[in-house]
Structures are given as C-alpha cells and as structure tokens.
Amino acid sequence: MLTLETVTRTFPNGKVAFRDLSFEARPHEVIGILGTSGCGKSSLLRVIAGLDSEYQGSISIDQVPLQGIHERVGVIFQEPRLMPWLNVIDNVSFGLRGDQDTIRKKAQNFLHLVGLKGFERHYPKELSGGMAQRVAIARSLVTSPDILLLDEPFSALDAFTKMQLQDLLLQIWKKCQSTMLLVTHDIDEALYLSDRLLILRGQPGELVEVVEVAEPRPRSRGSERLARQKQEILQLLHLTEEKTGEMHDGADIREHHSAARRELSFKGLS
Amino acid sequence: MTRSTRFTGIILGGIFPLILLVIWQVLCSLGVFQPYLLPSPLAVLDSIVELAEDGSLWAHIGITTYRILLGFLLGVALAILFGCVVGFYPLAQRLLDPTLQAFRSIPSLAWVPLFLLWMGITETSKVTLIAVGVFFPTYLNLVSGIQGVDRKLIEVGKIYRFNNRQLISRIILPASLPSFLVGLRGGLGVGWMFVVAAELLGASQGLGYLLVFGQNTTAPEIILASIVLFAVLGKVTDALLAKLEWRALHWQDSLVHKR
Numbered sequence A: 001m002l003t004l005e006t007v008t009r010t011f012p013n014g015k016v017a018f019r020d021l022s023f024e025a026r027p028h029e030v031i032g033i034l035g036t037s038g039c040g041k042s043s044l045l046r047v048i049a050g051l052d053s054e055y056q057g058s059i060s061i062d063q064v065p066l067q068g069i070h071e072r073v074g075v076i077f078q079e080p081r082l083m084p085w086l087n088v089i090d091n092v093s094f095g096l097r098g099d100q101d102t103i104r105k106k107a108q109n110f111l112h113l114v115g116l117k118g119f120e121r122h123y124p125k126e127l128s129g130g131m132a133q134r135v136a137i138a139r140s141l142v143t144s145p146d147i148l149l150l151d152e153p154f155s156a157l158d159a160f161t162k163m164q165l166q167d168l169l170l171q172i173w174k175k176c177q178s179t180m181l182l183v184t185h186d187i188d189e190a191l192y193l194s195d196r197l198l199i200l201r202g203q204p205g206e207l208v209e210v211v212e213v214a215e216p217r218p219r220s221r222g223s224e225r226l227a228r229q230k231q232e233i234l235q236l237l238h239l240t241e242e243k244t245g246e247m248h249d250g251a252d253i254r255e256h257h258s259a260a261r262r263e264l265s266f267k268g269l270s
Numbered sequence B: 001m002t003r004s005t006r007f008t009g010i011i012l013g014g015i016f017p018l019i020l021l022v023i024w025q026v027l028c029s030l031g032v033f034q035p036y037l038l039p040s041p042l043a044v045l046d047s048i049v050e051l052a053e054d055g056s057l058w059a060h061i062g063i064t065t066y067r068i069l070l071g072f073l074l075g076v077a078l079a080i081l082f083g084c085v086v087g088f089y090p091l092a093q094r095l096l097d098p099t100l101q102a103f104r105s106i107p108s109l110a111w112v113p114l115f116l117l118w119m120g121i122t123e124t125s126k127v128t129l130i131a132v133g134v135f136f137p138t139y140l141n142l143v144s145g146i147q148g149v150d151r152k153l154i155e156v157g158k159i160y161r162f163n164n165r166q167l168i169s170r171i172i173l174p175a176s177l178p179s180f181l182v183g184l185r186g187g188l189g190v191g192w193m194f195v196v197a198a199e200l201l202g203a204s205q206g207l208g209y210l211l212v213f214g215q216n217t218t219a220p221e222i223i224l225a226s227i228v229l230f231a232v233l234g235k236v237t238d239a240l241l242a243k244l245e246w247r248a249l250h251w252q253d254s255l256v257h258k259r
Helices: A041-049 A088-092 A100-113 A129-141 A159-176 A187-193 A224-236 A244-269 B003-029 B041-053 B056-088 B090-104 B108-119 B123-147 B151-159 B164-201 B207-216 B220-248
Strands: A002-010 A016-025 A030-035 A055-061 A073-076 A147-151 A179-184 A196-201 A206-212
Touching (some): A030 A041, A041 A073, A073 A129, A088 A129, A179 A187, B041 B056, B041 B220, B056 B220, B090 B123, B108 B123, B108 B164, B164 B207
C-alpha cells in the first residue's frame, strides 16, 4: 500500500528532521507513530502527504513513486483548519468537485456519520473544539481517501472529547477501510487505536522499534496487556528508569526488541 | 444587532452632540459669538434650507458625490489590480512595491499642481486626485491581507490538489476580505479629504466650492452648512460600507460580531 525506503528529511537550513525511515503500511492497517517531541513525527506525515517534497529516499503508494500530493491521501491536522467564512456543510464539501447536489448529499452523509446532523448552517466560530474537529474529520473522509494521515488530531481536546472522537475514528475506520497513519505523543491513544506502533526517538528521529499491538478489537482502555505494553514503550522512549522489581518484564522487552528488529530488517530486504 | 439595540445606540450616540448644539445656540443668542464669525446652529440650518429651496443644494451634493464615487471606483479598481499582482507574485512585489511605496510617501496633495497643469481645472483632474488618494490605503491593506493569509488554510487547499486559480478564489481572496474591507473604508475616508482639496482648488459647483464661496462672501453659515453636509455624507457612505462589511464578514469571530 504505502512503502517508505530509507527516507530522510532535511530542512532547508540543514537540520535533519528524521533519518533513514523505512516501513510498509498494509491495507486497512492503523499505524501509530509515537515519539517524543522534536523527533520528526509531524515532518514525516507532511512528507508522506506531499506537502514537503524535499526528502531523500523513496516513497511509493501501490508501487507508484509519490509525486507531490496524492489524490488518494487525506489529512487530518492537529487544528481543525476550517474555512471560517464557510458554514459547516460547505466546509465538509470543500474538497469535492462536481455537481452541487451530489456534493451536498455526500457531505450531508459524512456529517451524519460524525454526529453533527443539524449543524449544517453553523459557522466555525459557533462550534466547540470537539465539534470543529468532527467537521474536519468529515471533510477529510468525504473524498474517501485510501490513506488517511492524522497529525495529533486530538491533542488539543479535553480528555472526554478525545475518547469520544477516538471511538468515532474507530467506527469510521471500520466503515471506510482506509489505511491510517496516526502521529501522536499520547501512548494510550496510540495503543488504543493502532495495529502497529513505530517508535521514533532522538534528534534527528530514527526508528528504534516496531511494536505490534496484539490486543484484539474491540479494546478496552483499561486492558492489562495494553498497560504492560505502555510500560515497555515508556522504557523504549527512555522515559522511565528500569526498576529492579520489573526485571523479568525488562527481559521480555529485550526479547521483543530483537524479534521486532528481525522483522524490520526482513522488511528492509524485501 | 437587533432593531432596539440599534435604536438605543442612536439615542446614546446623539446625546453629546445635542448638548453641544444647545450650548452653541444659547451662547449665540446671548451674543457671546459674533454672527459674522460663528453663526448659530439655527442660522446654519436656515442656510441649508435656503440652498435646498432654490435647488442648488442638490446640484452641489450631486456633483460632489459623483466625483467621489468615480474617484473611489477608479482608485479601488487600480488597487485591486496592483494589490493582487503584488500580493500573489513575489517577483512583482520586488519589482513594483518599492516604487509604489515611494509614491505613497509623496503627500498626495503635492500632485495637485501637476494634475492641474496636465488636465486643467476639469473633472478629470479632480477624479484622478481622488483616485490617487483612495488607491494607497486600499492597495496596502489588500496586499497585507493577501500576504497574511494563514498558510495552514492554504495547505488544506493543497491537500485537495487545488490549482493556483482555485487557491486564490477559494481561500486567499475570502481570507483577505476583512483586511481589504478595512482598506476600502480607509480609502473612502481619504477620498472625502481629497474631494474637498480638489473642489477648493477650482470648481464652480460642489460642497468644496461652497466652502470657498462662503469664505469669499464672508458667509460663515454657508461654510458651516457645507461642513455639516460633508459630515453627514461622509458618515452615510461609511455606514454603507460598514453594513457591507458586516454582511460580508458575519463569519468573523470578533468582539463586534458577538454583540
């Protein structure tokens, strides 16, 4: 579906955002990209989106090298980025072309899907943060993208709205079958939503680990297995010190590391 | 804004001028001011009524409004043309903007003798002068509006693979509208200033001509009548633009639009 091979992004000022990233996204997969701030997560998404075209390495979608902005790619940004002069329905249909009636009907459907029926005529200034982000989600889905890139889409929302929208996203994902790349710094969010996690670390960011999230769906936020994986990830990110009481856990992780690395190098070869 | 709040707004805004008028009238009746220097408000009103009765008032207002309208439209049209070119094309900005900025620093009234020399005391020279005055505030605001459009919104358009024309018409122009409208109102204000200048320098009709006529015939009530009419016309035209602004920018999340 989406393949990256040794992709490096260097800013015009010579600073490197991330280095030698390789991975492959399978169809209908949710990939979480986790990392501390400054490790190039958002830059990675912008490169895949085609917004930044200066990078080394190769990116291809369905074996076709990426050139500029791909029509099958949709993006949900951290901020809703709605056009303030358009009402909700016109914002949703912003990227659609063609016959006005069909466009409206389509936009209407997606507005229902995100739970905003009856808000068609409202302007962005009248919406709460969560509602605005729902509109943004509807807007990005209305073009039925095969690959949906999400750049910390819920980071500006309060905890409850965040959970609601995460569940909404999973619902939609089931319906729309698109591949999703989710950049986040929220480990719980990443574990709750993703099939696989890419862990980035350092400045410039490098891929240090690929973690499979084995927990079957539907997942529970309180799942013990997810909590254990969270602990592993925290250690990978060097955010916690290894404690003696968790020695055997640590050994587990090391095993996991090498397994993941094997898998990774295998993918690099193929 | 509801009808009743607008009504109370008019009343509240009217209290202070009304008090001033009453004091002015009383002082004149008491003989504090000499009538040949400062006539009473009623005398000014009388002279307006007189002008209206012999019909010349409408001709004066008509010709002045015509000049400012023509000059305003011409200035705005040129401002849109140059503003868009300079705003959209960095090369055009580097080529044209320094020159335009240099022209802007010339006090626009300095053009008057040149325009009179080129075009004589005609409508053309007056309209040109007004257009020059209107051009700069409109142009500057339009350019800063276009260049200040949020890059993040433009990226949304890029994600949808908009071409340049679509980016301009669907994102950049609507987003720069608030700044453009501020420029229009500023331009109109300058336009009124320049119509006075143009008419003071040579006209046989118009409100500015009334000023000169009042001065030459030692009739301060005519000067004041003309000033009052300028105030009224200026306020009315500005209110029209303000209304347009309100309609066009109802989507803005600003303090004024929440009232």
